[in-house]
Amino acid sequence: MSLIERAREAGLDPGRGAPGELHASCAPTDFAQMAAELLDGAILSDLFATVVGEDRIVAAVITLPADDSWLILQTHLDSDRFDSVTPLVHAASWYEREIKEMYGLEPVGHPAPVNLRLHDWPESVRPMRDGLPGPVPRVRRPDQIPAVHGQGVLQIPLGPVRSGPQESAEFLFNSGGEDLVMVSPRLGYKFRGVERLAEGQSLDAGLTLAERLAGISTFSNALAFAQAAERAMGVEIERGHRVARTLLNELERLHHHFGTLGRVAEACGLAVAAAQYATLKEEALRLGALLTGHRYLRGSIAIGGMAVALPETGLRTLDRALQTWRSQAIPTADLLEATGTFTDRLENTALLPPAYAAQHDLVGPIGRASGLDRDARRDHPYSAYAGVRWEIPVRREGDALARVRVLTFEIPQSIAIILALLDDWTVAPATTGPPPSRGGSALGWSEAPGGEALHYVRVDDAGRIVRWRARPPACVNWHPFAYACASGNNLTDYPVLEASFGLSHAEFDR
Amino acid sequence: MSRWIIRGLSRGIKTTPFPSRRDAAAEGAPSAVQMDTTALTPNEALAAAEICPTTALTSTGDLRRGRLIYDIRQCVLCGKCVRAAPRSFHFTKDPRVAVSDPSRLAVQVSWAEDLKTDAPVEPDVEAVGRQLGDRWRRMFGHSLHIRHVDAGSCNGCESELQMLSSPYYDLVRLGFFFTPTPRHADALLVTGVVTRELEQPLRRTYEAMPEPKLVVAAGVCALGGGCFASSPLSHGPLDRILPVDVYVPGCPPTPLALLHGLLLAVGRAEQRFSAGGGADGD
Numbered sequence: 076m077s078l079i080e081r082a083r084e085a086g087l088d089p090g091r092g093a094p095g096e097l098h099a100s101c102a103p104t105d106f107a108q109m110a111a112e113l114l115d116g117a118i119l120s121d122l123f124a125t126v127v128g129e130d131r132i133v134a135a136v137i138t139l140p141a142d143d144s145w146l147i148l149q150t151h152l153d154s155d156r157f158d159s160v161t162p163l164v165h166a167a168s169w170y171e172r173e174i175k176e177m178y179g180l181e182p183v184g185h186p187a188p189v190n191l192r193l194h195d196w197p198e199s200v201r202p203m204r205d206g207l208p209g210p211v212p213r214v215r216r217p218d219q220i221p222a223v224h225g226q227g228v229l230q231i232p233l234g235p236v237r238s239g240p241q242e243s244a245e246f247l248f249n250s251g252g253e254d255l256v257m258v259s260p261r262l263g264y265k266f267r268g269v270e271r272l273a274e275g276q277s278l279d280a281g282l283t284l285a286e287r288l289a290g291i292s293t294f295s296n297a298l299a300f301a302q303a304a305e306r307a308m309g310v311e312i313e314r315g316h317r318v319a320r321t322l323l324n325e326l327e328r329l330h331h332h333f334g335t336l337g338r339v340a341e342a343c344g345l346a347v348a349a350a351q352y353a354t355l356k357e358e359a360l361r362l363g364a365l366l367t368g369h370r371y372l373r374g375s376i377a378i379g380g381m382a383v384a385l386p387e388t389g390l391r392t393l394d395r396a397l398q399t400w401r402s403q404a405i406p407t408a409d410l411l412e413a414t415g416t417f418t419d420r421l422e423n424t425a426l427l428p429p430a431y432a433a434q435h436d437l438v439g440p441i442g443r444a445s446g447l448d449r450d451a452r453r454d455h456p457y458s459a460y461a462g463v464r465w466e467i468p469v470r471r472e473g474d475a476l477a478r479v480r481v482l483t484f485e486i487p488q489s490i491a492i493i494l495a496l497l498d499d500w501t502v503a504p505a506t507t508g509p510p511p512s513r514g515g516s517a518l519g520w521s522e523a524p525g526g527e528a529l530h531y532v533r534v535d536d537a538g539r540i541v542r543w544r545a546r547p548p549a550c551v552n553w554h555p556f557a558y559a560c561a562s563g564n565n566l567t568d569y570p571v572l573e574a575s576f577g578l579s580h581a582e583f584d585r
Numbered sequence: 586m587s588r589w590i591i592r593g594l595s596r597g598i599k600t601t602p603f604p605s606r607r608d609a610a611a612e613g614a615p616s617a618v619q620m621d622t623t624a625l626t627p628n629e630a631l632a633a634a635e636i637c638p639t640t641a642l643t644s645t646g647d648l649r650r651g652r653l654i655y656d657i658r659q660c661v662l663c664g665k666c667v668r669a670a671p672r673s674f675h676f677t678k679d680p681r682v683a684v685s686d687p688s689r690l691a692v693q694v695s696w697a698e699d700l701k702t703d704a705p706v707e708p709d710v711e712a713v714g715r716q717l718g719d720r721w722r723r724m725f726g727h728s729l730h731i732r733h734v735d736a737g738s739c740n741g742c743e744s745e746l747q748m749l750s751s752p753y754y755d756l757v758r759l760g761f762f763f764t765p766t767p768r769h770a771d772a773l774l775v776t777g778v779v780t781r782e783l784e785q786p787l788r789r790t791y792e793a794m795p796e797p798k799l800v801v802a803a804g805v806c807a808l809g810g811g812c813f814a815s816s817p818l819s820h821g822p823l824d825r826i827l828p829v830d831v832y833v834p835g836c837p838p839t840p841l842a843l844l845h846g847l848l849l850a851v852g853r854a855e856q857r858f859s860a861g862g863g864a865d866g867d
Contacts, residue, residue: 194782207817211781235786238765240733240746240774243783264782265737268818283638283663283812290741290837334744347593353751354599360748364614368676370839371741374663382668403596410588581740 078117078142085112089146093306093517095455097146103133103157106150107184110135111163113148118436118449120145121529121546122160122170124178126204131180133157135167136518136529140448143455145518152180159185166436169554177203192263192584203271220259223249228256231566235264242580250566258560258569262553265584270543278304278378278532279509281540285530286373288545289582291334294327294372295523296530296547296582302457303519303532303543304378310510314459315503316380321459322496323363323372324521325489326393329400330359331524332482332489335577336408339479342570343417351407355400362396365389380506387502394497397490408483421476425572426562427555428473435555439526439548440481441576445473451522458521463495475575512538523548525579549582599752603680603841604759604848611753615676616842617834618662619862620655620692622673627651627696629670636665639812652695657860658687658809658822661836680841682858683833683849687824690808690832692861722852724797725771728760729851731801732770732794736787737819738777741837742804746776754840761847767793772850776837778806778819779826791827799850803833803843811836834858 082089082099087109089097101109110119114137121136134149150157159182160167169191171182176190179201190196195213202211222230234245245261269288273281285300286293298320305312312320337352360370366389367375375383411417427437429446442449448469452460468484470477516533526548533542556576564572601608630653634644641659645652666674684690735743749756750763764770767790779787791800802823805811813819823829833846848854 202818209817210820211817235783236732236734236767236790239763240743240749241735242738242740242743243735243777243786264786265735265777265780266782266818267737267778267780267813268816269813272813272816280638280812283661287661287739287741287812287836290739290744293739293741334747345589347589350593350752351596353748354596354753357748357751357753361610361613368615368664369662370614371744371837373661373836374665382664407592410592414589579740581738 078137078139078144078146081113081117081139082146085109092147093309093515095144096518097144098149099146100149100151103150103152106133106148107158107160107163110137110148110160113137113146114164119164119166120436120527121531121544122167122174123531123544123546124174124180125533125542125544126178127541131155133174133180135160138455140454145455147518155179156181156183158183161185165434169550177201179204192266194261194263202268206271207268220247220261221257222247222259223256227251244580248566248569253565253567255560255564255566255569258557260553260556262580263584265580267585269585270545273540273543276540278512278534278538278540281532281543282376282378285545288547288585289549289579290371291331292327292523292525292528292547292579292582294323294376295521295528296545297376298324298458298521299519299528299530300532300543300545301376301378301519302521303517303530304534305510306517306519307515307532307534308510308513309515310379312380313503315501316506317459318496318501319381319385319503320376321463322385322493323367323375324458325492326359326363326366327372328489328524329486330356330363332486333359333404335574336479336482338574338577339421339475339571340411340417342574343420345411345414345417348407348411351403355403358396358400362389362393365392377506377509379510381503382505384503384505390497390500393493397494401487401490404483404486408486411479411483418476420568420571421479421575422474424475424564424568425559425575426474427559429471431555431558432473436551437526437555438551439523440478440485441552442526443468444470444477444481446471449527451520451527455520459496463492465492475571478575509538512536525549525577525582526552545585547579547582549579552576553578553583600755600758601753601841603844604854608841611841612678612680614839615662615678616680616682616839617657617677617858618660618664618667618674619677620674620860622692622694622861625653625670625673625694629673630694630696633666633670633674636669638663638665640814642666650697652693654691654693655860656691656809657834658690658832659805659811659814660834661805661811677858680839681845681854682835682842683831683846684856684858685831685849686856687832689856689859690834692859721799721850725799725851726853728762729771729847730762730764730769731772731774731847732764732767732790733774733776734787734790736775736777736783736807736821736823737780738804738806742776742806745837745840745843746774748840749843754844756844756847759844759848768795770794770798772799772801772847773827774801774803775807775823775827776804778810778813778816779821779823781818781820784820784826788826799830800827801831801833801846801850802829803838803846805834805836808832808834
């Protein structure tokens with residue numbers, strides 16, 4: 076049954092939004108039940124709030140595995156409370172906690188509505204709703220970080236300042252001897268209020284912020300933002316620009332995967348493998364600079380097209396480099412498979428069983444390593460992906476080794492996608508000016524290296540941002556992290572465990 | 586294991602000759618935007634300030650009488666000014682952009698009838714550029730242990746810092762080491778906007794370091810905030826919180842720029858860059 080049929084069966088009469096979007100609304104009292112009914116066997120891709128003046132909206136974005144459209148089910152609240160969806164659909168849990176801390180809208184019936192990011196903030200401060208008039212005072216609140224108590228249980232705090240050049244975050248290890256009984260991440264140290272900063276600004280300024288949501292997924296998030304804005308304004312993108320965007324999306328995936336695999340190898344003490352992947356990552360970053368003038372591809376995309384034209388000499392260099400990368404990455408991955416000290420540490424480490432992954436609607440390589448056959452490039456084709464063929468790896472083991480295998484499999488696939496694009500290259504000069512602005516709202520998405528990035532942009536007639544919701548993959552994939560930590564690992568597994576997830580803090584904290 | 590050794594050797598030597606020689610292959614990405622104050626017209630100046638997504642370029646006045654301030658501490662290298670006024674703004678690919686004197690990070694141009702250049706604008710912090718030189722070189726010139734703190738970055742800066750350990754840059758060959766503990770650290774390298782939650786951990790890390798100690802601010806977020814400067818959640822810039830010895834511009838700074846910043850911190854490199862165009866004229 077398609078998404079629209081399912082919605083009609085539930086008694087809704089969905090209207091059409093931007094291409095591929097269905098919009099439906101219901102009364103606040105029906106929302107939780109309706110969402111749960113629609114979500115039976117479907118995927119909760121996002122659940123977020125928008126508050127403009129007195130208008131308080133909660134919206135769920137729902138999709139089906141075999142349907143390329145999205146259904147946005149929304150409700151206008153008449154108070155600061157709404158019935159929690161979480162008791163019916165577990166994947167809603169972290170989204171609702173975010174709605175509560177950022178907007179002060181209370182999910183009634185949520186089993187544990189504690190803050191995710193704002194740990195010592197006063198309840199009255201709702202940063203996404205009211206903005207921030209000035210410095211936020213610190214309040215002492217009962218420690219909401221779960222901990223294990225008992226004889227022989229040791230609590231070991233890690234962070235927020237980490238050991239090497241890494242992102243800041245805190246983890247509380249509860250260990251019984253060598254066993255990791257529980258790990259409680261304390262996230263949110265890097266909360267910058269990126270989306271709130273964009274409100275009232277031009278789409279161009281929003282794009283600059285979207286590029287800085289997270290460094291290693293710069294392009295994917297900028298692409299999702301740009302597509303949301305373009306779809307909201309009804310702007311069509313010419314083929315040459317769509318192809319260029321596809322190419323850069325894959326180039327970013329390559330440098331991300333090289334980097335993540337390098338860190339897993341490092342965590343396992345394989346210095347040569349780590350150096351090999353670091354070398355490949357640097358080469359991919361240099362090619363990014365050659366093609367766009369920025370190692371992380373910043374400033375390359377524009378609302379309505381591309382801000383730069385990819386130079387022909389750079390594309391020829393890329394063509395040669397791709398062959399080299401393939402001839403380097405495949406034997407390195409084979410050698411990893413043949414290295415017992417590597418596979419032994421990864422096998423059965425940080426297990427995420429498929430049923431658990433499905434319950435959390437995980438995305439990206441982490442989901443694919445736990446049996447979820449999802450990929451926004453295929454399920455919701457965008458840019459030029461509809462015209463290319465590639466294989467999507469899906470494994471069911473759900474351990475660190477499966478995640479590594481998904482990454483190593485995706486590298487030659489990305490290389491093949493870029494080579495196919497280069498075979499049929501359309502030269503496209505850079506976009507000169509912004510498209511005419513028109514009010515509206517839409518979703519935009521891309522398959523970021525870490526999984527589906529889903530953005531929502533609402534823009535007014537003057538082209539100013541009213542609301543920008545960014546749901547990068549890390550927002551979904553941090554959710555099961557603590558569970559995976561507790562799946563029979565020991566303390567020394569932790570570096571491997573964390574590296575195999577390769578989750579971004581900047582993307583989560585925002 | 587022998588297969589790994591063969592695999593490692595088979596790729597040959599990748600390491601950059603920098604800082605002994607320039608490295609064209611590693612200089613594909615721009616390190617900073619420079620403003621050529623001689624070529625700038627009032628028309629371009631006002632247009633550039635209009636197009637800048639941050640407060641890196643701010644103008645007052647009109648075509649007849651006005652002023653433009655270019656403050657690299659807010660520049661995210663988006664390249665909009667470079668595309669809009671290519672005669673006056675250009676990307677420099679020379680990675681030697683780190684400075685210890687913050688007055689080099691900003692330049693002011695004013696016009697009344699004719700365009701003329703004023704002296705660099707006064708930094709809004711007092712005497713933060715400590716005299717670096719022989720003392721630091723004697724002390725840390727052969728070995729510098731670096732404690733990095735992410736004070737609220739996008740992870741772009743960390744990604745580049747991680748590349749410093751890759752075969753291409755190999756910072757250890759220059760006597761630089763990342764250290765997990767502030768107690769062993771000689772230098773504090775800070776990235777990010779300094780969020781509300783990370784201000785305390787940052788201060789405590791600094792306090793835990795023994796004297797003498799150096800502070801390096803890396804990336805536009807630490808320098809001035811860039812596109813996050815207006816956020817009340819950003820408690821920076823870093824030199825309002827800690828005494829900064831070296832500033833490394835960039836969004837993120839390239840690995841070579843970071844190496845130059847570290848070399849400058851220990852007196853093994855010169856500061857060459859200034860926002861208004863350097864002596865090297867890249």
